[in-house]
Amino acid sequence: MPTIDVDYLELQRLLNVNLNGDMEKLDDILAYVKAEVKGFDEKEGSASIEMKDTNRPDLWSAEGLSRALRGYLGQEKGIKAYSAGKSVLEVNVNANLFGIRPYICCAAVKDIHLSDGIIKGIMHLQDKLDQTHGRSRQKTSIGIYNLDLIKPPIEYTAVKPSDVRFVPLGFDEKMGLDEILEKHPKGQEYGHIVKKNSLYPMLYDSEGKTLSFPPIINSNDLGKITEESRNLLVEVTGTLHKTVLNTLNLVTLALIDRGGKSYSTTIHYPKGSKYTENTIVTPDFSNRRFELNVKDTNRLLGLKLSAEQISDALMTAGLDVEKVAADCLTVLVPCYRVDVMHQVDIIEDVAIAYGYNNIEPLWRELPTTGKAKPDQRLIDVARDLMVGLGYQEVLNTTLTNQDALFQKMQVPPTKIVELSNPKVITMNCLRNWLLPSLMEFLSINQSVEFPQKIFELGKVTLLDETKETRTRDEDWLAAITAHPNASFSEIKSTLDSFMANFGVEWQIKETAHPSFIEGRVGKVIAGGVEVGVVGEVNPAVLEAWKLENPTAAFEINFCAILSYKK
């Protein structure tokens, strides 16, 4: 979930509400847009706000929040109108970008007065958009330039990396593109996006001066913004036209909100290529139209709202209503509300404006029959039996590591479910048997009073080619007893009692198992099939777990014994 940092006093000023440092009051206001205060740094005067809705990049600035909330605060209803002046700049796109990073949208913003705070705010928004909405610059990336230094038209093209050298932002020497990927921090971070192609995207002005190497880094000459910069060029490149345009709109609106005037640019895509349109004017602040059915609205909300009531709620939520008929409304959705995909998104806005807490909750008595999963009753019976036998139930994670499953248990490794991206090496695979978890449990409790008797009835995950997920989960049962006199006969007696009470006939058959002492371990057989193992734990295993007491254990496939239950 995106978290943004905003200047608290600035937010209070923009919201036009006196909060007096009351974070709960701010929380109540932010609830309208599914945001909440995560932290407040009094010294910095900055509030950290978490957005639950990952699909509302229009909220990721103080201006955006105030724009969305002003209707709910009873200040100004409907869409906040924005416009862009006539086109001042042309951009030519080379056909060789198709399949690499084909789309670009630009806007000019003039007469802006940038303070250090404003620059920081814009950079924060740019970073959030690049990371979240732009999928770490994969999908879209933003560049902002000093417009006065650029000689249009602008060329967007793809080049051979070896052909180009320029001075990247923050450096003072010319570098080759691959050198930038290798040495520049941004190159190291985002280089993988361009490296899959043999040509890299580049932006030049008509004099051949480099604007940037998208999506990696701006040039140090044209791509540096200072408090003196008055006129800006905003550019967004990416892989999906809709997202590129939306992102440009959002950045441009933020600059307008900070006092700039926006002007259009004209993008020329190559003729006769795979692009669907050849000439596009951006930014595009036009509203989208949605038809909203009154009956559908009331059916989803369980209310009896009239078209007028719905219309009023929509205006509060910051949307416009173009036409109101008895059964249908034509709703205008502003360009910055990129989250609206379906009529239901608009209906939710009606509900939020109406107030969730003004709706009477309803619990219907439905003729449905409750039922636990099929094995649950017998699982509970088995747990009760183990508790009756004096064993403490424990709960372990199913994530573990090979050292625990194999090396420490002295058994040869087998194929198990491993993770590609473990967070810690001690949790890099799923367990395929339970005893290692119990041994680990004992190893942590060496200072606790003995005898220690514990059990777990839990899931193990096994590879299974025949299944959709290539795995199957099974419920297994393992128990362990550890104390100075723990022995094979004790654990066999416990297992025997468990099986007898559970109603399973079983036999034991001598076997060899490296986790157990030779001659003190047996296969557990039920219905002629091997369902588990019982024995006295090998001192080598005890040593590996740093255990000092004799230990005896059993582990059985609980699912399997269910079928042999009398």
Added chain:
Amino acid sequence: MVELRAQEQQILSAIDTQGGKASVDQLVETCGFPDAAVMRAALTLQEKNLLTIQAATQNIIKLTAEGKIYAQNGLPERKLIHAVAEMGGKADLREAAKKAGLELQFVQIAQGWVIRKKWAIYASQDNTLNISEAFLHQVIIPEGCDETLLKHVCSKEQVVLDDLSDVLKDAAEQLKKRKLATIEPKTSRVLKITEEGKKAAAEATTAAPEVTKLTPELIITGKWREIKLQKYNIEAPVAKTWSGKKHPYLSFLDEVRAKLVQLGFQEMTGTAVETSFFNFDALNVPQDHPAREASDIYYIKDPKYGDVGSHATALEQVKETHQNGWKTGSTGWGYSYSLEAAQRLILRGHGTCLSARTLEAGKFEVPSRHFSIARVYRPEITDRTHLSEFNQVEGIIIDENLTLKDLLGVLGKFALEIAGADKVRFKPDYFPFTEPSVELSAYKEGYGWIEFGGSGIFRPEVTQPLGVKVPVIAWGLGVDRLFMMRSGISDIRMIFSQDLDWLRKKQVT
């Protein structure tokens, strides 16, 4: 008659026979009990006013290593005088010393004491010793007090100075000066019998024998009638017994399960490893969504891909919905859908994939209610508020005409039935798969507000491609937080606590 245990009786009698007063050390010796046992009995007897315990400081005489040797072999002067006697009552000092086997450094000492004890006279002109008149005709020169004491202390190892006669006390001082003995003060406890104690001791000798353990033999033979069973100190601490118990968190989940079953929900199950299709795609999460990044979901190393081939219809419809909205009325996400990404295997990140599977399989009644208690996984660094692996309780309700009112009603019902809440509060929430979406906070006296659940009505982009034509409410409960609140724990890691001591001491609820 005063009731006494066997040991107490024996000790009381021992004091009585030793003149009504004895030190603990003496009793250890005479009764053969360890020091601690004597003291324990003494304390009980004192409580019953049968004796008094006094702390007394006594001077204790012990022999030095040299003293012990002399106690066994005789003092050097004794050896010297014997030699002189054997040599006829008069002898050259050097020859006598040689005959006595004295080493050179002891000759002078022996000579000095022989003279001081008036056993002999020394003639310096011829360097001879002459036995004194008084002893000349005696066979053995009588033992001196110092020698008597030396042997006495040697046989007892230690002797109380005050127990000695005055003569022996002087001898003790002498031995101390000669560095053959040490005299040091020691505090010891002296038990003194009272009048009542004397009476009790007299009665005890006539009482029935006391027995500690009742045996089957005593019962069968009827001998239990003739004996007296010892009384126990029932207030004494005993060894701990640790009961087998269910795990507190699993018991709590059992309770939640029972409640849900009672409310008409049936349980859904599935595997920990899931396809991205059911965990994400079918729930309207686009394939490039941040929630699918390696920082947010665990990917399986090998095998990388599952098989969604048996869900061809749903797959096609979900694909269309993602790309262009299909027939759902949605704009769709507008990107090119990948089958490879759909089949990528992961560890499920939420239990909602089970709801998606239930809907897709079409094996449900209208109306019906479903739930799951699923182990789910997220690549988090474990700390007091995060787990990499935890349980989620969630589910769905399927019925014609479900509305936002039902959504609020379901959450309210859970807050009441499962959290025991006094009041509830609703807030707008966001999930990629529901719209509208609601967050529930529950208030319970003494606990305050907790975020207890989230819920929503499945988007048409979710239900329609899975072939469902009626509204479906999806809900999830923050049961971990509820459990922590109830158990008074603030660290979420305690749910998977491997602290056996905590589990043993945790009260059942």
